[in-house]
Amino acid sequence: MRMRNNYLSLMIVLLLLAGCAGTPESVVQEAPQQQAGSETEVDMSAAIAALNEGKPLIAEALLRGLAQRHPRAGMPWVNIGLIHFRRGEWDRAQQAAEKALALQPEINEADYLLGLVAHQRRDAPLALKHYQASLAKEQQHANSHYNLALLYDTYYQDLEKALFHYHRYLELIDGEDEATRSWVRELEGQLTPDGGSDES
Template sequence: MICARFLAVLLVLLAVGCASGPGGDRGRPAPEAMPKAAFARALGLMDQGELAAAEAAFRSLAQRYPHYSGPWTNLGILAAGRGDHSLAEGLLAAALKANPSNAVATAALATLRYQRGEVTAALGLYQQALALRPAYAEAHLNLAVLYDKALHQPASALRHYRRYQQLSGGEDLLVAAWILDLENADSKTHYKVVRK
């Protein structure tokens, strides 16, 4: 059974794909080489839930502009969202080939590894995503969930949950509840130790 926190991570990952734009590819041709309007339309389709149309638009962009990682990243996220993890990994690999510094693709790949139970690989990829983009809120959230649920390291989980809240404006009530749960569990543990 998938826990609520893991479902939240998947939803965050889908939303994050929308942030992977054409201009984030360092060392590539100028962003004008890929029509920003076409990319924006594809993102709009994705945001509106028109996933088949968004996928067709991203696929067209990826074929016409294979040196940009944004279309490949979003295709990978869409494939992961419908459960085609093998295809998603291939598409995310294409994104990372186009731009090894793509933190969104790196974090998306980490989530796929986490789903397969490859916790150590996922941990390394989330850390890599944060090394590439330290203020990447969603990567902090995903790493917090991994520390919390898979590694049972509440102090590390709290650090990343809190960083996520700080970066995202602190309005995520679900994450605030998770923080409170971990803080309460930690204070109960300390209380028991002190009483003995």
């Protein structure tokens, strides 16, 4: 059965982003776009309600039910992985994302989730690889740009690449992240001769 995109993607993105700061010091978490049919929409609504009520185990059970009914769909596994990620269960989050990629290699959100896990484990080269893989599949993925900017900024100290990805992130979210805009202005000041850089 072919599933279609719907409004639930926005709801779960907002749900999973709740409480995550949008500053350069944080790793952004994001839920993938959901694909659903009418029966799936009911389960997704119930999973979202369970997450809102602080019942991630119920949400996970509903998502696992979706995965059983749609055995070739990777998206339920990405969401299961995100639940594990939010609980700090890095191994289980990684396993779920890898399963999603095995089922549907084109899902950029699974690469993004693997990047988040690597980022949390402080494995910057692996996180970089996964965020780049996410962007290779979906160039408009704002949070992959943001997290690449973080890595280039803080780990690799490559301000030009960091600024490129910060700018792409801000373009994709219509510049609605004041903390990041402010940080970008500060970084740009470091690159200009009169901005405090030691370079001539």
